[in-house]
Amino acid sequence: MQTLLLWLFYLSSFYAFIPGLITRIFGFRVFRRGTGKQDFALTFDDGPDPVYTPQLLDLLKRYDMKATFFLVGSHAESHPDVVKQIHEEGHLIGIHNYIHKSNWLMRPKTVRMQLKRTDDIIYSVTGERPTFYRPPWGIVNLFDFAKNSGYRIVLWSAMFGDWRSKTGSNKLVKRILRKLKPGEVMLLHDCGTTVGANPDAPMNMLIALEQVLEEAQRRNLKSIRIDTMINSEKKLQKAKLSIMKRMVVSLWLLWEKVFHVLFQLETVTPKDPMLHFRPISYQGKAVTMDDGTRLEKGDQVLELHFDNKKLFHIGSRSRSEMQLAIQMIRAMQKDLPTLANMVLERPEYMDIKGLYGVTMISRGPEQFGFHVQDLPQGLFASSARIYLKILLSIIHPRGQSRLKEGSKKMEPKLLMMPVDVLINRYAEKGSRSYRSPKQDSAEEHELSDLPIGSASQGLSS
Structure with missing residues (x-):
């Protein structure tokens, strides 16, 4: 019995714990933070919600901010009109499984089925296939870690406990403002029906977010979509490599002159x-x-x-x-x-x-x-x-x-x-x-x- 438990421990560690630890601590094969000078990324999980998501969209439109929504497939299936509104207003849509269940508790085949089902639902409404994925609670298994899903996994650099009503809007404002910096990927929730969340918690989030967006405008900061942030990162990295390459080339050509003389x-x-x-x-x-x-x-x-x-x-x-x-x-x-x-x-x-x-x-x-x-x-x-x-x-x-x-x-x-x-x-x-x-x-x-x-x-x- 002890041997069996030991093998189960090793198997669970290899399948779930170690990949999750590596992605969360080292950011391996996931995107969780940018390096922009004026941009940050608002991301919202667990929606769409027929009450809170439309209010959130109105708030984002008022401040001319873009966001990324990681949708639960069953919610998207129930509220296609809200999914359509998210898409038409220029926000990015990603996948958050068909049901809000940890990947640690599902077989690889089950996870793939959840992804495909949600993908098909989003495509039927928007005409576009999602390419980004955030696993529930940010927990990945071995097959997510190995990029077998085909989606780019996005985690976050800041979360605020906004799924609990007792956090309150005032405390949320303080927490979010401490992280209101370029490059941050902020995790918030526009739906409170997930296990462990409070149904009315998104109202506090909306109250707090309005104050945060007001401060963001004052600081000349702007929320952008995750794909925009990732593309900016690629361009920045390319520019850095170009500068590095020019330095290497200059040193190389200087060495060549010395070599010719020697x-x-x-x-x-x-x-x-x-x-x-x-x-x-x-x-x-x-x-x-x-x-x-x-x-x-x-x-x-x-x-x-x-x-x-x-x-x-x-x-x-x-x-x-x-x-x-x-x-x-x-x-x-x-x-x-x-x-x-x-x-x-x-x-x-x-x-x-x-x-x-x-x-x-x-x-x-x-x-x-x-x-x-x-x-x-x-x-x-x-x-x-x-x-x-x-x-x-x-x-x-x-x-x-x-x-x-x-x-x-x-x-x-x-x-x-x-x-x-x-x-x-x-x-x-x-x-x-x-x-x-x-x-x-x-x-x-x-x-x-x-x-x-x-x-x-x-x-x-």
């Missing part, structure tokens, strides 16, 4: 930079590229770097990933011929065996002649993954959402191009004759009998 990067086309590069000694594992060229540790390569400022400007102007890719392709098509001619014309690049780079935007580089492969696992791969994901979240037109589409699609890739491919595909006709490392190796013994100085002069002429 590692002596050269720019292919300084007037319109896209590709930067530096000669380095390849330190990775041996790789056989698509044309059979083998890149081994110690070989000389040109390490490529995209211009982050250019990428950011392209990303900010692009409305889709396709537009971003097209702009990058055009920039690459412009820079690769210039880079090929630079390799041909500069004696110091005569030993370069290929191009080398790491990128997160690796769709379609094969069309340029690049060999693409995964980075070998290790510290460099891990750090490159973090760095490039941060960069992509800033420059990509869909930002963070692009990073959630699967880790395999967003893995950094190693790009390599044999120098032969670079020269043959991109160098201008009539450029200086190119001697690849393969040709130099084949003729090495012919030059071995010459003095070092002569060989050097021949290569540098």
